[in-house]
Amino acid sequence: MLTQLILAVGLAMAVSAMCSLLESVLYSVPLSRIELLSQQRPYLGKTLKKLKQNIHRPITAILTLNTIANTAGAAVAGAAAAVVFGEQHLVWFFAAFTLSILLFSEILPKVLGVTYCKTLAPWITLPLHWLVKLLAPVVWLIQGATHFLGGGPGKKTLISAQEVAAFAAIGQESGAIDAQEVKVITNILELRxxxxxxxxxxxxxxxxxxxxxxxxxxxxxxxxxxxxxxxxxxxxxxxxxxxxxxxxxxxxxxxxxxxxxxxxxxxxxxxxxxxxxxxxxxxxxxxxxxxxxxxxxxxxxxxxxxxxxxxxxxxxxxxxxxxxxxxxxxxxxxxxxxxxx
Structure with a gap:
């Protein structure tokens, strides 16, 4: 039973950590990095761009898998912990389990994903692509329900002209581009x-x-x-x-x-x-x-x-x-x- 407890806790934390990493990298990777990846590795770049453009689909798949892992892991681990530690100690087990999930399966993976999104982007593309395909029926069902309730994703541009101007201003502050280059970028955006x-x-x-x-x-x-x-x-x-x-x-x-x-x-x-x-x-x-x-x-x-x-x-x-x-x-x-x- 101890082996079952360790496997349940370890598997739940591992799957949850992977979901957190996938989510944070997908949200954080900039479009410029995706375009560069498209030039260097066309298939990966094209796949990642499609995932980014239809971000509601991979996010739905990630949240679905994460929910299944946490729910099933907690149920199996709870039953095993009751046998190993006794029901009187379950509250301490669940407190430790919840804290571990929070630290090692949520916070740490997301920090790593945001920090190293450009490096990790090529590595998470195919796993995320196949995850969306594997959970396609569930994703379709959830999207259908969301659309029925009036909360469909709708069409949205990944980046607006105002954001481009803001990025240019940030680039000037960091010394990446000078004031004249910022002016040119702003003027180009104003041409329309x-x-x-x-x-x-x-x-x-x-x-x-x-x-x-x-x-x-x-x-x-x-x-x-x-x-x-x-x-x-x-x-x-x-x-x-x-x-x-x-x-x-x-x-x-x-x-x-x-x-x-x-x-x-x-x-x-x-x-x-x-x-x-x-x-x-x-x-x-x-x-x-x-x-x-x-x-x-x-x-x-x-x-x-x-x-x-x-x-x-x-x-x-x-x-x-x-x-x-x-x-x-x-x-x-x-x-x-x-x-x-």
Whole structure:
């Protein structure tokens, strides 16, 4: 009977400790570690990511096994202890048993799991995966009951934009990243809330050219070309933007004495974007279309301004991007002044 008591206590504590370790590692392992594991060991990384994304399933399996182990272990150990120590000493046995479970099967494994979650993550992935499969009927039953009672897990993002910003701030405090890097991260997160109309160059200060002009005539605007490498071209009315002409194409034709070539023959197709579009979408469009300048239109299709890739990048870095050809720190403000004068 003493052997039965030792086995019951040992097995209950071991299973409970394993459950505590699995739970703490699963909760504590960061997504960055999971992504790194996916690159190094794709199968383990993919499996762990799936467990993390549907965390209610492995947690249900862990709690189920832990409850079974503690309940069965206490029942078997209690019966054996009554024979070995006598019923009059059962209260002392259960006090010692409960304290041992608390210390060695709850607190210690969870502390170890949180502390060494990155190291232990690859080792707990497959056992946890098979535990979920083994207890799948129980997990399904409990989830069904929870959903029926209105407490379903629902869809939830593993990490929010606010948490990313908080992690960046923590990284700055620890010295892992500097203030400028934190600013860039924060600005990137804010892009989805910013609209094209907030950063575009308005139509009133946008330099445009008539598509009917030839290269020779376009060169008469040399002072304007000092501020622009790409210019919207209109046909007839200034609202009717039909394309974009590049300064390099005009200079190339001028250098080869092709001054009679019309701008409409040199222009490239213009890409139109709504002024209400978020900057995140516009940034992707710039890269996908391999373009540097978009024409901005309102809800009625009217020309309201232009936005450049540089405008979006300036919002990310939080400062004006100045190259050797710029004559002022803020070229948009300079354009406004030139229009007034």
């Amino acid at each position: 809330h910013q609209r094209v109309r907030e950063v575009m160059t308005p139509r009133t200060v946008t330099f445009t050219l008539d598509a009917g002009l030839n290269v020779g005539q376009a060169q008469k605007f040399a002072q304007k070309w000092n501020y622009h490498s790409r210019v919207p071209v209109y046909e007839g009315e200034t609202d009717n933007i039909t394309g974009i002409v590049l300064l390099k194409d005009i200079l190339l034709r001028a250098a080869t004495d092709q001054n009679q070539v019309r701008l409409r023959d040199l222009m490239q197709p213009a890409h139109f974007v709504p002024e209400s579009a978020p900057l995140t979408r516009i940034l992707l469009d710039f890269f996908e279309l391999r373009s540097h300048l978009f024409v901005v239109v309102d809800e009625y299709g009217g020309f309201t301004g232009v936005i450049s890739l540089e405008d979006v990048l300036e919002e990310i870095v939080g400062r004006e991007i100045i190259d050797e050809s710029d004559q002022a720190k803020d070229m948009r403000e300079l354009a406004k002044k030139n229009v007034k004068t």
